[in-house]
Amino acid sequence: MIFETFKLQETPLQIREFFDAQPRPESSWGWFQTLAQTTLSSDQTVLIAALRDAAGAVVSAIPLIANETSALDGLTSPYTTLFQPPLGRIEDATKFGRSLARHVRDTLRLDCLDASDASTAAFIDGLAEGGLFLSCYQHFANWFEVIPDFANYWQARNGGFKNAARKSLRLENQGRLRFEWYEEDVDWKHATDIYEQVYQKSWKAAEPHAQFI
Helix, strand or coil, X not given: CEEEEEEHHHCCHHHHHHHHCCCCHHHCHHHHXXXXXXXXXXXXXXXXXXXXXXXXXXXXXXXXXXXXXXCEEECCCCCCCCCCCCCCCHHHHHHHHHHHHCCCCCCEECCCCCCCCHHHHHHHHHHHHCCCCCCCCCCCCCCCCCCCCHHHHHHCCXXXXXXXXXXXXXXXXXXXXXXXXXXXXXXXXXXHHHHHHHHHCCCCCCCCCCCCC
8 A cells, every 4th residue: 555645736646536537526636626726725735545456546635734733634514414524445544544643743633534434434444553542523413393284483583583584575566576596507696696795795694605605
């Protein structure tokens, strides 16, 4: 097995294609490339770590952020819902974790991992086998409410909530409020302009990485 690291712009085509062979858009080369171009600070550099087999085929890879302090982070952002780089088969992911651990000089922080994924779990085991001390935490929570009957649910809502819905309907009937639906690339620029105008007038803080959006 051969362990290699590359700067983003120097990454060989074979490794980029290995990313793009993954089923999740968030695991694709385009996703990580966009994150690198729009969310990093000037003191951060993207490194692509990869593992090849004896025949030279890429079997495992991960995008990392190298910081000035020598600490390494996974290439994630506030918009990442799941960090699932192409770690390959379980045995390859374990070997990859062991190899990567030997190159960690400070700390390695990986957010948004799904430890229930077999390859991810094997990779984490490999990091430990490679000599890293692990500290894990729960990163996700899924909050939802079961609504068996909408009429009863609506009846139980407070007056302010219902009043807001009535005002919205009245404004719509007066032509002062309208709902528009845009799909895929149809007039996306116009839809983006509307989104940004509404966002700027809202109570929300500014997007930390507007160019990514």
